[in-house]
Amino acid sequence: MESQESCIRVLADSCQIKGCKELLQANQTTLTGLSSILALAGNEVRLKILFLLKIEGELCPCDLADILSMSISAVSQHLRKMKDGRIIKTRKVAQTIFYSIDLMHIELLKPLLIHITASNLQTEQI
């Protein structure tokens, strides 16, 4: 017989499937936003940068390149991604640009996580 995309399950619960689809739809924005932030932290170089920024408060691309033994350009491109993702911010002093963790944005992330947890609880109650 031809292969097919969906299985023909005895155990398949169409109510459960439908509920899951709705749950995903309801949390679409949250999941998209959260996954993009996790993807930023899910790179070893960027996680190291975040780790260093958390400890040191702020660092410039130059110092980071030195610490990580990488080219300034490579570091700068990682910093840009994280700045675009709003998890770090900049402070300019003369020609030096200091990067630090954007706490305001991290705070903004908390409701997202709570939202996900709330959805869980809601579902578990049903």
Next chain:
Amino acid sequence: MESQESCIRVLADSCQIKGCKELLQANQTTLTGLSSILALAGNEVRLKILFLLKIEGELCPCDLADILSMSISAVSQHLRKMKDGRIIKTRKVAQTIFYSIDLMHIELLKPLLIHITASNLQTEQI
């Protein structure tokens, strides 16, 4: 003048740079492990799967493919990555394989996070 890899900074603090390098080295294993787990969760499809598994307890590749409107093969490949990364586990019932979150491994992850926090505190005290 030629471009150079390291800046010639007046403000550069060689002690700070050295301290940061040592800190990275001390936390190398932790940071590598954590980034690989974050990378797994940092994909929208995989985050959705984790979200669904957390809510439903366990699901088979077939149901997930249905819920996510993806091919079973694609879902299976995501599941394999997460199983290799030890964040999900399997339970086999006849020809159906149920996937669920590997709480034991998630528990194992906590000390890593505490370790990072501890390193921070230690450094902040200095």
Next chain:
DNA sequence: TAAGTATTTTAGCAAATACTTAAATAATAG
């Protein structure tokens, strides 16, 4: 055993990623 069902695995490909090199910006000092 043969056919059907659930899943995995493999190969191939297009898109995304992370780096290098070199050129472009921006700010400062002489």
Next chain:
DNA sequence: CTATTATTTAAGTATTTGCTAAAATACTTA
């Protein structure tokens, strides 16, 4: 203004990623 310094940006390239399609594996049932 010119040279220097710090950083970014752009182009090119190698690697990785995530998908499809098809074949392989594993289990079940007739």
